Amino acid sequence: MKALRDTHVTLSHGGGGKAMRDLIESVFTEVFQPPGMEDQARLMTGALQEPGARLAFTTDSFVVTPVEFPGGDIGKIAVCGTVNDLAVGGGRPLWLSAAFIIEEGCEIALLRRIVASMAAEAVAAGVRIVTGDTKVVERGSADRVFVTTSGIGVIPPGRNLAADTIRPGDVAIVNGVLGDHGAAILAARGDMALSTNLRSDCQSLGHLMQAVLAAAPATRAARDATRGGLASALNEMAEAARVGIEIDETLLPMRDEVRGVCEILGLDPLYLANEGTLVLFVPEDQADAALAAMKATEAGRGAVIIGRATAAHPGTVTMRTLFGGSRIVDMLVGEQLPRIC
Amino acid sequence: MCLGIPGQIIAITDPARLMAMADVSGVRREVNIACIADGPLEALIGEWALIHVGFAMSRIDADEAAKTLDALHDLGEAQEALEAMAAGQAALEMQR
Amino acid sequence: MKYVTEFRDPKAAKSLLAAIAQTADKIGVTRAKPLHIMEICGGHTHAIFRYGLDKLVHEGVEFIHGPGCPVCVLPMSRIDECVEIARQPGVIFTTFGDAMRVPGHKQSLLQAKAAGADIRMVYSPLDALELARRNPDREVVFFGLGFETTTPSTALSIQAAAREGLTNFSIFCNHITVPEPIKALLDDPDMVLDGFIGPGHVSMVIGTHPYDFIARDYHKPIVVAGFEPLDLLQSVLMVLTQIAERRAEVENQYARVVPEHGNPVSLAAIDDVYEKRPSFEWRGLGEIDASGLRIRPKYAAFDSEEKFCIGYAAGPRHFEEPEGCACGAVMTGRIKPTACPQFGRGCTPEMPLGALMVSSEGACAAYWQYGGARAAAE
Numbered sequence: 041m042k043a044l045r046d047t048h049v050t051l052s053h054g055g056g057g058k059a060m061r062d063l064i065e066s067v068f069t070e071v072f073q074p075p076g077m078e079d080q081a082r083l084m085t086g087a088l089q090e091p092g093a094r095l096a097f098t099t100d101s102f103v104v105t106p107v108e109f110p111g112g113d114i115g116k117i118a119v120c121g122t123v124n125d126l127a128v129g130g131g132r133p134l135w136l137s138a139a140f141i142i143e144e145g146c147e148i149a150l151l152r153r154i155v156a157s158m159a160a161e162a163v164a165a166g167v168r169i170v171t172g173d174t175k176v177v178e179r180g181s182a183d184r185v186f187v188t189t190s191g192i193g194v195i196p197p198g199r200n201l202a203a204d205t206i207r208p209g210d211v212a213i214v215n216g217v218l219g220d221h222g223a224a225i226l227a228a229r230g231d232m233a234l235s236t237n238l239r240s241d242c243q244s245l246g247h248l249m250q251a252v253l254a255a256a257p258a259t260r261a262a263r264d265a266t267r268g269g270l271a272s273a274l275n276e277m278a279e280a281a282r283v284g285i286e287i288d289e290t291l292l293p294m295r296d297e298v299r300g301v302c303e304i305l306g307l308d309p310l311y312l313a314n315e316g317t318l319v320l321f322v323p324e325d326q327a328d329a330a331l332a333a334m335k336a337t338e339a340g341r342g343a344v345i346i347g348r349a350t351a352a353h354p355g356t357v358t359m360r361t362l363f364g365g366s367r368i369v370d371m372l373v374g375e376q377l378p379r380i381c
Numbered sequence: 382m383c384l385g386i387p388g389q390i391i392a393i394t395d396p397a398r399l400m401a402m403a404d405v406s407g408v409r410r411e412v413n414i415a416c417i418a419d420g421p422l423e424a425l426i427g428e429w430a431l432i433h434v435g436f437a438m439s440r441i442d443a444d445e446a447a448k449t450l451d452a453l454h455d456l457g458e459a460q461e462a463l464e465a466m467a468a469g470q471a472a473l474e475m476q477r
Numbered sequence: 478m479k480y481v482t483e484f485r486d487p488k489a490a491k492s493l494l495a496a497i498a499q500t501a502d503k504i505g506v507t508r509a510k511p512l513h514i515m516e517i518c519g520g521h522t523h524a525i526f527r528y529g530l531d532k533l534v535h536e537g538v539e540f541i542h543g544p545g546c547p548v549c550v551l552p553m554s555r556i557d558e559c560v561e562i563a564r565q566p567g568v569i570f571t572t573f574g575d576a577m578r579v580p581g582h583k584q585s586l587l588q589a590k591a592a593g594a595d596i597r598m599v600y601s602p603l604d605a606l607e608l609a610r611r612n613p614d615r616e617v618v619f620f621g622l623g624f625e626t627t628t629p630s631t632a633l634s635i636q637a638a639a640r641e642g643l644t645n646f647s648i649f650c651n652h653i654t655v656p657e658p659i660k661a662l663l664d665d666p667d668m669v670l671d672g673f674i675g676p677g678h679v680s681m682v683i684g685t686h687p688y689d690f691i692a693r694d695y696h697k698p699i700v701v702a703g704f705e706p707l708d709l710l711q712s713v714l715m716v717l718t719q720i721a722e723r724r725a726e727v728e729n730q731y732a733r734v735v736p737e738h739g740n741p742v743s744l745a746a747i748d749d750v751y752e753k754r755p756s757f758e759w760r761g762l763g764e765i766d767a768s769g770l771r772i773r774p775k776y777a778a779f780d781s782e783e784k785f786c787i788g789y790a791a792g793p794r795h796f797e798e799p800e801g802c803a804c805g806a807v808m809t810g811r812i813k814p815t816a817c818p819q820f821g822r823g824c825t826p827e828m829p830l831g832a833l834m835v836s837s838e839g840a841c842a843a844y845w846q847y848g849g850a851r852a853a854a855e
Binding site for chain 2 (some may be wrong): 227232233234235236285296297299300301303304306379380381
Binding site (some may be wrong): 383384385386387389398405406410413415416417418419429431433434435436437439441442443444445448449450452453454456458459460461463465 | 600
């Protein structure tokens, strides 16, 4: 391993010279072990040779404050987020790229921790980080580190998960509790001075999706309920499918602490971000199979049916409230802000 | 207006500044207890208060809460009796 | 959640709804000739929509959404003044999240933050105070807004700042009071209200007696209510029962939190720090006498208006409202949000024109968010 004696990143680590090479080798490639050191990854897979197989390709940038939080860090999210974007489309995630924009002054120990957690999550999710990039920007131009990951997966022949295939009567299932990530991050930021034992739900959903698709091949579509929460994911799906979606408030799984954070800050948990929670729709006759398959996976132990698609009010999500009232669950307008009134 | 939520006082954190730790469903936040501190501070531990913008604004009266719930319970029973009477009436009329 | 979950019990709600329906039938109200019950507080408005109570109660009971959302009644010019303060060099401007999106004439606080002003959201005035302690070279301003519920928190914060000798902390005071606008509403010749749901959290500070005039002078029932759905339904039933029995009294449904005489510590702090302004401007309602508070001269060092010579301290003011905005008529219960010509057209939660669309407690935003807009369109 190349010796890297610096403790903090300086602009010289972005200058293209020896310092940069040392940083890349010592912090990144030593851990990620990409296949070859050319400027591009060269990928081979048998799965692609199959007639009708399709490539799935996605990209996502990650900015999160704080960069390390209970339950994860920006690196883990960057791997999970891109893996999940591939997984919910029915693809088997295979390869990731990882690009880092690093603020001058960022501790190298922090970078090492982030890289280690990315490598571990990649192993867990069964993907390889095969190429990457680093840039260093002046202090104030970034918040310690930003990460962009792109991912490639393979969708086997005949599989077509898409929101516009959802039909009235289909059952909506989530894989676990809602809002942990959003509430944990709010608390971890510290500006509201709340302390909790909440941890981000940040996790890869690739194995879970493979299990569901094996058990319930007619699964229509899945979405990970990230920014904008469950409410936004459901609204996107209702709109794409031109169906109504009705969920039941009493069925929504949520931790007491998440409810507590929401009550204190006047937030609606349906809009809290998740980083390892998805909602999927299956035809009613495969709902039990899908549910059982999910429950058998680590990421799906808390799986539960939360509602169904309806022919009524296409494009709109409604929720039956605790005592039988009904209200519309709309898209979020802007960012959800804490309120006192 | 005026979001408020019941929280339980679990510790006095700064007696001089009248600060205490409150717990809302496992979420903890330091709050000011000036408005409910009418005796020894330690006596507040375990008490429930209505929390608003970081202040314990009013102590929650367990007896009054129970009274309200009792009234709701009585109303529920009265309604059930009414419904049962109505159902009995309907059944009688059916028989005729 | 203790004191929360048990007040959301669906079974009890069913009995309450049945009792409300029986009482409404006894009074003889119908959809065409309904009772108009105003929930004064925006928190109640929010809860009514969140739990769908408006659709569950007897059709002869109509909720009129009152002026009790401090963000909604804040005039645009006050937001302009916030932005002006926030843009001064060295200032850290702190605010509750509620105020961030309220439009000023040129900018909202969110837009001013994007343009470079140091504006921070806090949960409590105590957090602003802590910022002042930690940043002695910065001037920390807290945007004090809200009714009597919130007023003690800023009063106690000013007292603490004075005790500690902080010189870099001040409050931009926009505190307002509940009884005066209610009186203004009751004096309105177009007023159609039959009874009130009283604001529970305001009342835990001021007690129930400040509403005596409503029953005594205007012969309208008022029930001080809690914020859980059973609290609200029970309060509606209590108002209806008073009407059925031809009574007009101040009743307290929320006795677990609201003492008859309020909270003595809070009242003393308010009285020590604040005094009545001769009048204060309410968005949509205009100037209301003695409805606003200002910081007493002895605490002038903590008064942002004095410190920055802005707002009421800067001299005479002129008032204007955005063109075509019917917030005033909605707030007084004369029209429904959907009857405003701008609703859903010039005024949406994305691009709010009137204040009632800005805050999630505003009647218009609640109508929009929880489906009133679509219900009206269907």
